[in-house]
Amino acid sequence: MAKDIRECLLEQVGKFHQWQEITYPGKTTEEIGGAWEVDYPAWNDIFDAFCHVLTQMDAETADSVLLDEMVYLIARDNEAEGFIQETTSHPQWFERLCRRAAASNESEAKWQFAAYLSECPCSQEVKDMILDFAKDPNEYVSRRALLAMPALRPDCVEQFAPLFWERNCYSPELPEYQRIAVLVSLDAIHSDLLPQYLERAKQDGRSYLLEHAKRIEGGLAMNEKLSRPQFNQMDTTEKQTLMESLADRYDMTFLGLHTFDRWGQSYTTGIFEKDGREFVFVPGDTVTLGWEQFAVGLNQESREELEYLFREWEMERDPEEMIRESMAPVRQAAIGPMLVGRELEEINWEPVKMDDPRLTVHPDWLKEFRDFAWSDSSSLTLHQSARIERTEKGFQICIYNHTDYDALLAMLENRGFSLPTADEWAYLCGGGCRTLFPWGDGLDYSMRLHWFENMDEDENRPYDMEEPNFFGLSIAYDPYMREVVQADRLTTCGGDGGCNICGGLGPFLGFLPCSPHCKPEVQEDNELNGDYDFYRPIIRLENYD
Secondary structure, eight states: OHHHHHHHHHHHHHHHHHHHHHHSTTOOHHHHOSSGGGGOTTHHHHHHHHHHHHHHSOGGGOOHHHHHHHHHHHHHTTTTOHHHHHHTTOHHHHHHHHHHHHTSSOHHHHHHHHHHGGGSOOOHHHHTTHHHHHTOSSHHHHHHHHHHHHHHOGGGHHHHHHHHHHOOOSOTTHHHHHHHHHHHHHHHTTOTTHHHHHHHHHHHOOHHHHHHHHHHHHHHHHHHHTBHHHHHHSOHHHHHHHHHHHHHHTTOEEEEEEEEEETTEEEEEEEEEETTEEEEEEOBEEEEEOOSSOSSOOOHHHHHHHHHHHHHHTOOOOHHHHHHTTBOOOEEEEEOOEEEESSOEESSEEEEOTTOHHHHTOHHHHHHHHHHHTSSOSEEEETTTEEEEEETTEEEEEEEOOOBHHHHHHHHHHTTOBOOBHHHHHHHHHTTOOSSBTTBSSOOTTSOOTTTSOOGGGTTSOOGGGSOOTTSOOOSOOTTOEEEEBSSSOEEESOOTTHHHHTTOHHHHHHGGGSTTBOOEEOSSSBOOTTTEEEOOEEEOTTOO
């Protein structure tokens, strides 16, 4: 079967080659120039055959002939970029084709692989090929590689900056674009070298370069105000003015300044409202994230709990060593300023009315709802189907919609929002704290913890960890609730879906996944689970000017 799939694509490519020879006799692809490929009438047939190879063949079985033709097709599709986009969803194919492209003369394929390397969850060895693309003699390939480098190898951007700035081996207009790429890349990593390159851009004087330099310089000035050190030094009037300008820019209602004081950190910041949800301004900062050792040490209660578990498991473990296995490595991260949704939001549940046709076609659901209405229960959930809850105004009914990670990202982008990355989430949760939890290395057993406290006496009061943190966010308070973050594939932070609690591991290990330093969890597939997965919309302000 694999042979038939291979032959089908090669047959389609052969027809394309024949059409090229007839339409542009004796000319190479470089000599033809322009977007000539779009005139081919059977392009969709080629695309379908290409996708069939990606989905039905093992990349390891592909021979050199097939790989070369696939690279050729990616190069021909350099305007729409549909072939490369499809390839990023198949990491094994992406890796093999990326290596093949790098060794080829297909510059139109090379720049696409350079540009899309950060979007494919391939091996670090392949991602490091961005350095090879940056050295490519083709100007556009090297430029796209430098622009992609901050996401793949930020540690190498400053090393390449002088090379790109001083290159003088292209036609007169191209060095200007090389220098623009230097400015954009240095800006992306918040490099200390950026000011001197901005000054050099002014001395260069070319119009497009000057335009980019002025825009970046303006953004730096504003972003400095939006950084935590400078923002904290502003007086109330300055903050008020700045927050009002943000509200105008992002079409939000500014609700006022508020001081949040929690766990030794205190910030006075702005609260906003948009489309019925509240946002808070969180300033940017360069912080240390991750965990490798106790800053203070476990408190007595936490140590006793772990020692008891170790005895039950009949194992000898050092608590610090065991915890370290679950933590992300220590690293420096430059976090940009954001407007951040204050509450977690459900993904799969959609509020509806009782007469919604999606409900009325299920008489068994309606019977369950009627029985619930006469009961003393506060809510009823029909697994991944429907839900009814009592409210002050009566009942709220929701239906369950199956969806996936890509659909969530598309929905957010359409509304002008994003998800925080894992590093941004760790900052929002811990603010750069060096202790295991925002309040210290051990669990604070004086807090009322979800799943371990009876709240019947005041069931409407939030649990302690659910109260707003120092940034004004309700975050990482329930291990059963996983917060979806921005990554190459579905990744969550702030909870494990309750695995540790359900496994009887007690409060400390039960709430360990709520640590800001806990390793992000990459899920097995992109399907979102409405019982455990939640999201928080953000707006990044790092390009504010």
